Amino acid sequence: MPEIFDETFPKELxxxxxxxxRMMLMGGSAIAATAATRLLPESARAAVLGTAxxxxxxxxxxxxxxxxxxxxxxxxxxxxxxxxNVRFASPEGxxxxxxxxxxxxxxxxxxxxxxxxxxxxxxxxxxxAMMKPEILGHVRRLSETARYVTSVCTGSIILAASGVLKGxxxxxxxxxxxxxxxxxxxxxxxxIVKDGRFMSGGGVTAGIDFGLAIAAELRGAQAAQEVQLLVxxxxxxxxxxxxxxxxxxxxxxxxxxKLPGSQNGLMRxxx
Amino acid sequence: MPEIFDETFPKELxxxxxxxxRMMLMGGSAIAATAATRLLPESARAAVLGTAxxxxxxxxxxxxxxxxxxxxxxxxxxxxxxxxNVRFASPEGxxxxxxxxxxxxxxxxxxxxxxxxxxxxxxxxxxxAMMKPEILGHVRRLSETARYVTSVCTGSIILAASGVLKGxxxxxxxxxxxxxxxxxxxxxxxxIVKDGRFMSGGGVTAGIDFGLAIAAELRGAQAAQEVQLLVxxxxxxxxxxxxxxxxxxxxxxxxxxKLPGSQNGLMRxxx
Numbered sequence: 001m002p003e004i005f006d007e008t009f010p011k012e013l014x015x016x017x018x019x020x021x022r023m024m025l026m027g028g029s030a031i032a033a034t035a036a037t038r039l040l041p042e043s044a045r046a047a048v049l050g051t052a053x054x055x056x057x058x059x060x061x062x063x064x065x066x067x068x069x070x071x072x073x074x075x076x077x078x079x080x081x082x083x084x085n086v087r088f089a090s091p092e093g094x095x096x097x098x099x100x101x102x103x104x105x106x107x108x109x110x111x112x113x114x115x116x117x118x119x120x121x122x123x124x125x126x127x128x129a130m131m132k133p134e135i136l137g138h139v140r141r142l143s144e145t146a147r148y149v150t151s152v153c154t155g156s157i158i159l160a161a162s163g164v165l166k167g168x169x170x171x172x173x174x175x176x177x178x179x180x181x182x183x184x185x186x187x188x189x190x191x192i193v194k195d196g197r198f199m200s201g202g203g204v205t206a207g208i209d210f211g212l213a214i215a216a217e218l219r220g221a222q223a224a225q226e227v228q229l230l231v232x233x234x235x236x237x238x239x240x241x242x243x244x245x246x247x248x249x250x251x252x253x254x255x256x257x258k259l260p261g262s263q264n265g266l267m268r269x270x271x
Numbered sequence: 272m273p274e275i276f277d278e279t280f281p282k283e284l285x286x287x288x289x290x291x292x293r294m295m296l297m298g299g300s301a302i303a304a305t306a307a308t309r310l311l312p313e314s315a316r317a318a319v320l321g322t323a324x325x326x327x328x329x330x331x332x333x334x335x336x337x338x339x340x341x342x343x344x345x346x347x348x349x350x351x352x353x354x355x356n357v358r359f360a361s362p363e364g365x366x367x368x369x370x371x372x373x374x375x376x377x378x379x380x381x382x383x384x385x386x387x388x389x390x391x392x393x394x395x396x397x398x399x400a401m402m403k404p405e406i407l408g409h410v411r412r413l414s415e416t417a418r419y420v421t422s423v424c425t426g427s428i429i430l431a432a433s434g435v436l437k438g439x440x441x442x443x444x445x446x447x448x449x450x451x452x453x454x455x456x457x458x459x460x461x462x463i464v465k466d467g468r469f470m471s472g473g474g475v476t477a478g479i480d481f482g483l484a485i486a487a488e489l490r491g492a493q494a495a496q497e498v499q500l501l502v503x504x505x506x507x508x509x510x511x512x513x514x515x516x517x518x519x520x521x522x523x524x525x526x527x528x529k530l531p532g533s534q535n536g537l538m539r540x541x542x
Binding site for chain 1: 339346371374375377444475476480483484493495497500501502505506509510511515517518522523525526529530
């Protein structure tokens, strides 16, 4: 098929990424990752691309009970940005059962990943799969060497719990924002927050805005805007109820009541 | 776990939906669908809910090579709306390999589905998996009895090819909009289009706006806005390049060139 939407995305890398995922479905993720890397050595890849610039490894660290849109939003941006490999990893590897019982994959195993350029931790109500010391250790290890350490929604609570956000400003879903203080991070209510090499988006849908911002950071504003046009991101919400400050009081108060603690940004995720 | 985010979504239905998906992962989709329905007969369900209102069956008809965000966006809205069962079906059932090689599921088999309240067909560049006469026949059959017939992005081209959009206004991704004319539908460049029981969203990210609009149609503006606040949908794109009329000419012209035919809304999907 003519991969027309992939013209902003070098064909060789698209095929490498797809080949990696196909192999991961068929067998062990560690073997697949090694084999996929072998398909095209880095020097050869740079030559094919006509650029010496190294491809960017962008990793979504997903997990059971995670919220699909938290990473499906930025993935739709990043997977169309030139010279950028989007990868997915999870605590156990393989297919992951998300919130509402939907299944997504394939994923590599978090412990098998050596190093990435960008780590992005999406959010959920139930963060328990990531809150184990061993898994937080891998999040911390990958964050220490990554160029950018990022999150969407309550993913910032996972990053904070791993210890990497001490003294750093971070976004979070509005209902959980002040939980960041428990881990020494500084809550910032902005939709996209950048503090040095740390970037974060607010709740769920903020992942798309975050995706464009990190894409511009990585590959420039031209590339980010081309993808914005490709995915027709010209939002026109039929209502204005997307944050507590703007939502009609009758909406906001019902949601405050349904989400205990949310009025003060202190709703508790499942840890 | 405390299903706090599901307080807008009756617990019984959440469990029915999750049970259905768990069973689909384990065995045949037809058996699973039947078993899940048996879990709670409709009259009992209405009694549990304290309402005689029938739950709404909302079906995403997905397919190989489909674009994840086209349905991940509206799914995040609809799956949190009260008394609404989100279901997924595909031509072959089971897990579906989408664009870029990511896998999503489980899905029921399209031919196994008798009737739904809403059918929603998301889009892709490569529509070929849906363009077979037998599959289009199922789309037409389900559309004839559905209360609402809907689409996101180029999903409207599939609906149009099935014959159900003759003389109807419909949205589509801007680059493909005028392809709708080939099938007797009337292209409408709006982000959300409603023509009687037909509702459609524009390209990719328009699915979130569409999701809120159809949610309000089905369950009222209060329910839709509560979910908008839950998913913090207060979009703040860092650039303004989301449609050809607003994108900077330097962005727009590069994309026009990369997507042959798009300047006139006549880019060709893979059929």
